[in-house]
Amino acid sequence: MALKHATPMLDELEKGPWPSFVSDVKRMAAKGNKMCEDWLGLMELSFKEKEGHWKHGGIVGVFGYGGGVIGRYCDRPDLFPNVAHFHTMRVNQPCSKYYSTGILRKLCDLWEAHGSGLTNMHGSTGDIVLLGTTTDHLEPLFYELTHEFKMDLGGSGSNLRTPEGCLGMSRCEWSCINTQDIIYDLTQEYQDALHRPMFPYKFKFKSSGCPMDCVASIARSDCSIIGTWRDAIRIDQEAVKAYVGGELVPHAGADGPRKDFDIKAEVIDLCPTKCMEYDGKTLKIHTSDCVRCMHCIRVLPRALRPGLDRGATILVGAKAPILEGAQLGSVVIPFIKMESPYTEFKGFVEKMWDWWMEEGKNRERIGETIQRLTLREFLKVVELEPDPRMVNTPRFNPYIFYDPAAVPGGWEHDAAAFRQRHQA
Amino acid sequence: MGQIDFKGKTFEIDEDGFIASFDAWCPEWVDYVKSSEGINELTDEHWQVIHVLQDYYKKHGIAPMVRILTKVTGYKLKYIYELFPSGPGKGACKMAGLPKPTGCV
Numbered sequence: 001m002a003l004k005h006a007t008p009m010l011d012e013l014e015k016g017p018w019p020s021f022v023s024d025v026k027r028m029a030a031k032g033n034k035m036c037e038d039w040l041g042l043m044e045l046s047f048k049e050k051e052g053h054w055k056h057g058g059i060v061g062v063f064g065y066g067g068g069v070i071g072r073y074c075d076r077p078d079l080f081p082n083v084a085h086f087h088t089m090r091v092n093q094p095c096s097k098y099y100s101t102g103i104l105r106k107l108c109d110l111w112e113a114h115g116s117g118l119t120n121m122h123g124s125t126g127d128i129v130l131l132g133t134t135t136d137h138l139e140p141l142f143y144e145l146t147h148e149f150k151m152d153l154g155g156s157g158s159n160l161r162t163p164e165g166c167l168g169m170s171r172c173e174w175s176c177i178n179t180q181d182i183i184y185d186l187t188q189e190y191q192d193a194l195h196r197p198m199f200p201y202k203f204k205f206k207s208s209g210c211p212m213d214c215v216a217s218i219a220r221s222d223c224s225i226i227g228t229w230r231d232a233i234r235i236d237q238e239a240v241k242a243y244v245g246g247e248l249v250p251h252a253g254a255d256g257p258r259k260d261f262d263i264k265a266e267v268i269d270l271c272p273t274k275c276m277e278y279d280g281k282t283l284k285i286h287t288s289d290c291v292r293c294m295h296c297i298r299v300l301p302r303a304l305r306p307g308l309d310r311g312a313t314i315l316v317g318a319k320a321p322i323l324e325g326a327q328l329g330s331v332v333i334p335f336i337k338m339e340s341p342y343t344e345f346k347g348f349v350e351k352m353w354d355w356w357m358e359e360g361k362n363r364e365r366i367g368e369t370i371q372r373l374t375l376r377e378f379l380k381v382v383e384l385e386p387d388p389r390m391v392n393t394p395r396f397n398p399y400i401f402y403d404p405a406a407v408p409g410g411w412e413h414d415a416a417a418f419r420q421r422h423q424a
Numbered sequence: 425m426g427q428i429d430f431k432g433k434t435f436e437i438d439e440d441g442f443i444a445s446f447d448a449w450c451p452e453w454v455d456y457v458k459s460s461e462g463i464n465e466l467t468d469e470h471w472q473v474i475h476v477l478q479d480y481y482k483k484h485g486i487a488p489m490v491r492i493l494t495k496v497t498g499y500k501l502k503y504i505y506e507l508f509p510s511g512p513g514k515g516a517c518k519m520a521g522l523p524k525p526t527g528c529v
Contacts, residue, residue, distance in 0.1 A: 065511070198491070
């Protein structure tokens with residue numbers, strides 16, 4: 001079936017081995033999907049002119065919520081009337097994105113009936129993204145999602161965005177915390193903050209089971225929950241010998257089948273704190289110097305395992321460059337136990353939010369609020385003691401503020417008394 | 425951009441139903457918008473929110489942050505959603521004639 005618009009440039013992207021989004025959308029369009037047809041035409045125009053063809057912004061949504069739908073309107077509705085409205089709906093995904101085909105089939109049927117049938121699986125924050133529908137379909141879609149699917153919208157706007165975790169204990173032997181339970185629990189606990197914008201700006205949670213950080217929480221969430229342990233790495237000496245002897249493949253075979261494993265060059269010498277020793281028989285790790293970087297565990301997964309006294313490190317403040325420059329999360333809680341119902345962690349979260357909601361400027365991420373008002377002030381409001389693990393290096397400049405209460409005599413001085421000792 | 429006529433008044437609006445210019449606002453506008461925003465009858469409390477938004481906008485040239493709106497009106501955010509089901513941005517700001525909220529929405 002011939003499509004409505006010629007797309008010579010997009011057609012080029014059907015070549016090559018990678019799955020082509022153009023072929024996929026064309027397949028939808030060939031079924032008579034008019035939104036997909038016009039979407040292809042619009043993309044071709046943008047490729048040709050090297051300019052976007054969506055109007056600025058868009059404010060649509062469902063009653064009761066202040067976010068969840070990203071409104072979008074085409075700026076050439078005369079040429080592409082079927083994408084004149086092309087709103088995106090964010091649907092909250094199950095943590096780590098495990099599905100049954102049953103629910104996905106139902107969701108596809110619902111979406112083809114109410115929208116373009118195009119999706120993004122998934123948005124980078126984690127949501128199921130339903131790409132392209134019209135304003136009049138929003139409430140009916142929302143009704144079916146909640147009543148038939150028991151699914152809810154994700155977050156958008158100045159609020160708690162959809163939290164996401166790595167797949168955690170579901171199929172990883174390194175996970176020190178139950179990321180899925182944590183993410184599900186936080187999502188449910190803070191539904192109100194997710195659906196009704198109340199913050200100075202957006203706020204994200206992400207949780208990884210270990211420092212490998214497979215959801216990149218340290219870079220992509222305002223509050224990052226990363227699993228770790230406090231005791232010793234568990235060592236299976238026989239398995240270490242099997243790696244050295246070539247019976248086991250290092251990196252679980254990630255570098256291909258190889259027989260030349262050199263434990264000294266690839267593990268002992270690469271340890272960032274040099275806290276490992278191997279004498280040809282026994283592998284030793286000096287736990288007090290281990291920073292739990294995961295390298296040795298990653299190379300020798302059958303021989304080394306995280307310890308058993310487990311919890312998480314909490315980092316705060318990651319954000320993209322706008323406005324004050326990109327930031328990764330900074331350690332604020334070196335170790336916290338993370339067991340359901342996470343009361344201690346939630347206490348921290350609420351103290352953090354109370355402060356940021358009061359002090360944060362309009363559209364200021366919490367990382368920038370901390371930058372502006374200092375980590376010291378932040379630690380005070382969340383009632384945490386400063387700890388050497390919170391800094392990479394101490395400050396080099398001497399502009400040090402003191403609390404007047406901590407200085408004998410305070411800040412009030414008698415100028416006349418000074419002059420008695422010092423002539424003008 | 426479209427145009428609508430209501431009770432003898434003409435309003436320029438965008439696709440989202442926001443009024444093109446704050447100066448074109450009049451009480452008839454509120455009357456026109458209310459049904460599409462899920463509101464049957466306007467109470468004094470609705471009007472208080474609308475007036476706070478308008479006063480703030482006239483003074484500062486921007487809409488107030490949610491926190492300021494709740495502080496000044498004394499209404500919790502939950503109650504503002506009871507008054508304006510689409511929330512303070514899409515609901516109340518639209519009715520008050522303020523420009524459309526922008527940014528990462």
